[in-house]
Amino acid sequence: MKKIEAIVFDFDGTLAELTIDFSDMKRKLKALGSAFMDPLPDKDELPALEWVDYMADCLSNDDPDLGKEFHTRCRFLIISMELEAARTGNLFPFTCEVLNGLGESGIKTGVITRNTGSAVREMVPDIDKISGCFLSREDVENVKPHPDHLFKALEMIGVSATSSLMVGDHHIDIETGKRAGTMTAGVATGRVSIDELNKADPDFVAADCAELIKILKNKNLL
Structure with missing residues (x-):
């Protein structure tokens, strides 16, 4: 595998508590x-x-x-x-540390979500500052799993799909990455177990994003 130059994250269930029923x-x-x-x-x-x-x-x-x-x-x-x-949700305790650490290492980041932008900004007013780009469903014509959602984020941060990783807590995120040609990773911080995530055949699976970063570093991909 190539060295990872950028990581694009899903939001709900990946970087923040999944509180939507x-x-x-x-x-x-x-x-x-x-x-x-x-x-x-x-x-x-x-x-x-x-x-x-x-x-x-x-x-x-x-x-x-x-x-x-x-x-x-x-x-x-x-x-x-x-x-x-x-209004009742929060970022996971590891989220800011993960994003800041990637930025300090020169790894570009982005966040894409099917959620409305106003809800994400209600929870995280500075969402546009903690990563290289933020794209809600209102920011694109086609939302994930359509690859255009991810392609637009990669264009904004200036990294090719083959050098990027798509991370999410649902098979939709893994499908998005596969359709765009990125590497893919599933994290079990939403409502989908590691066993279920594995059925979507991602390149990596982890309990959460913090563990995922450790796995990537151990494999010398970051």
């Missing part, structure tokens, strides 16, 4: 969706953002205005839950 979010979205369409399409496997987009597209086929109304209401619901979760 995604199951509750889907339940509330489906309750709202039932007021617009009954029965609802069987698309429970889709994450919340993609589920909303799919539903809105279905409604828009018959009534574009209804599709827009549904999409807007869902986005307000999602953002309100994200902001509420952010």
Whole structure:
């Protein structure tokens, strides 16, 4: 493996406590969706953002205005839950030490998230200062696992994908890195175990980001 020149991190569950209840979010979205369409399409496997987009597209086929109304209401619901979760969340104790240590070693860093930027800034007002770039879902046209989310971060910090590592607590993060051509790492600080992360076949797995950095240093990749 090449020496790592940049590490791009997911945020919730990777650098910060995962306080968003995604199951509750889907339940509330489906309750709202039932007021617009009954029965609802069987698309429970889709994450919340993609589920909303799919539903809105279905409604828009018959009534574009209804599709827009549904999409807007869902986005307000999602953002309100994200902001509420952010008010009770915190960075992990190791986060600033990891980011500062990488910066001092000349390793560039970035943070990308499917979360809304306002929720992340509610928790970490200086998020734009603690890493080389920060890109929420509002900052890109296509959110991860689409590789464009990661490509834009790498462009901003000026490092190629083949010299970079994507780190996250979910298989979506690992998929994002694979699609972009970076090395990948899974950390078990969210709601996914190491065994489950291994099923996504990342290059590295660790209990948390601090342990991951130790693994990378031991392998002489940093």
